[in-house]
Amino acid sequence: MGRYGDWVSTLEERLDPWIAPHLATSALLVVDTQRDFVDGGSSPIAGTTQVLPAIARLLEAYRSASRPIVHIVRLYAGDDVDLVRRSAIAAGARMASPGTAGSQIVPEFGVADLDPDLLLRGGLQQVSPTEVVLFKPRWSAFHRTDLESHLRERGVDTVVVAGCNYPNCPRATIVDASERDLRVLIAADAISGVDDRHLEEAGRIGAVHATAAEIAAALD
Template sequence: MTRDLDPFISPHLNSSALLVIDTQRDFADGGSSPIAGTTAVLPAITELLTAYRAARRPIVHVVRLYEGEDVDLVRRSAIEAGAPMARPGAPGSQIVPEFGVSELDPDLLRSGAFQPVTATESILFKPRWSAFHRTALESHLREAEVDTIVLAGCNYPNCPRATVFGASERDLRVLIAADAISGVDARHLDEAGLIGAVHATVGQIVEKLSA
């Protein structure tokens, strides 16, 4: 299912925020749990970040940190057994260096607070798949008068997909940056279209945002 992008993008990019999901070193090539295709989309995500920084629109880097029992059930036994994936404070938990983001403060993030990067850019820890589950993301976006999210990041079938549904449940418009998410294919984009999410390339998004 595809929608005409212009009527969606043009009026709402100026009230949008960029969410970048799980772009941590452990999930890139050479990390403890690499996700296929993640390293390949980092340049496209960097292009989005550059455009959103220039436009002074909100950016939220959403990360996973695995420790203790508060871990998704499917990974809990592996974490309890010592799997090194995105451990708080470990080098692999950090956001990829290409993005130029400061080191994570795991205690602050695990408390539920946003870690500021700049006046318009921040980092948020999510304890489960969706960036909205048990987080203050919705209130953060509402305070910034955001009505649209642009989604980029790692492993679409898991956390980005759950975040699409979480955003739709909160009556936020969703624009998927289709060439800036690893693991996404036409089936996923068609499925997202059934609940009103649309998709575009990074080039289309940057062009509209700059205009």
């Protein structure tokens, strides 16, 4: 990406106005940044530890702007597990197990301990006046959750997506956001597992991308 000023110019002069993100009416979605998925966790995802500073920069900007933040988490309990991981969980794999230290959001983000009972019931855990935690049972943050209604009630028309392992949960969330006519801005240096081909493919459904620094500066 170019300088912040170049990016703003691109938004104003080159992007289709129907897909250009509206940061003043945006929410930040932070996907699966739990201790088990970073270095030293039970199921580390390559590159996730490295993107934590960029995500922290976005969190700081959204907190300062009093814009909505949704931390989206996985909790593996019982039989309600995606097919590809059922064998591992049935064999005793400990991955984001409710109530464990590994299931918690990384300490760098300053989020309160999770309430697994509330989350598994589908509730939204309020952790600050503008910040909630939401449990998703599958890849997309919109699947069997109240995320869409939570965003609509707050006048959100744009989601900024950051977090863990683009090919799985962030990508599914981006597709489902697009299907709901939400504008999508990918924080390209704040998602593990993302590459240029992913960004090009996402662009075909109207998702645009920028760096965390550019997004934070534009929000400010």
